């Protein structure tokens with residue numbers, strides 16, 4: 001990706017990430033060495049991607065963030081101009097990589113299932129130091145994202161899942177299949193002997209360290 005003028009700033013129209021920054025800073029202040037290879041499921045405009053490029057990747061070593069997104073939006077994004085979102089994502093990460101040329105961004109514009117199956121087939125299983133799961137909110141998709149990202153994460157690596165309590169319906173009309181919680185609970189119960197929960201996260205996010213393959 002090419003360099004851009006140093007005074008340009010990334011541009012974001014939505015913010016689902018800034019509220020988590022204090023918890024992320026606290027968590028990553030305890031993680032040594034810092035990640036060099038990151039997988040992000042659901043990148044949208046690149047707000048979390050830019051933060052990870054600047055503050056999560058080890059600053060003094062070549063790093064890479066693999067960004068997986070259809071840029072078609074989830075079911076809750078049907079009214080959003082997703083091609084504009086995609087263009088903004090590309091501008092934002094180009095800007096950041098221009099400032100941090102030791103790092104690179106690898107874009108996988110496909111469903112998370114297709115992207116992660118390909119990454120596994122290409123030999124990336126067990127190689128990611130950190131995975132951020134923030135894609136589809138549909139429980140069956142989230143379960144696939146969690147199982148496949150567990151495979152891609154290295155032993156000792158860290159995974160954060162967003163939107164534990166996210167739901168679209170009014171209280172009393174919840175649809176458990178239209179929410180990540182059931183998938184996150186199912187995954188963490190089934191894999192509980194191969195992970196350890198990490199504290200310090202804000203209410204909507206859950207973090208674990210992979211302790212066994």
Ligand SMILES: C[S@@+](CC[C@H](N)C(=O)[O-])C[C@H]1O[C@@H](n2cnc3c(N)ncnc32)[C@H](O)[C@@H]1O
Nearest residue numbers: 017042044048069070072073074111112135136
């Ligand atoms: C909540 S947004 C991600 C927000 C982003 N992490 C941030 O920090 O601003 C969710 C993203 O997941 C993507 N997405 C939804 N379902 C997906 C799927 N099955 N595969 C890949 N991407 C998907 C959407 O296109 C959307 O951009």
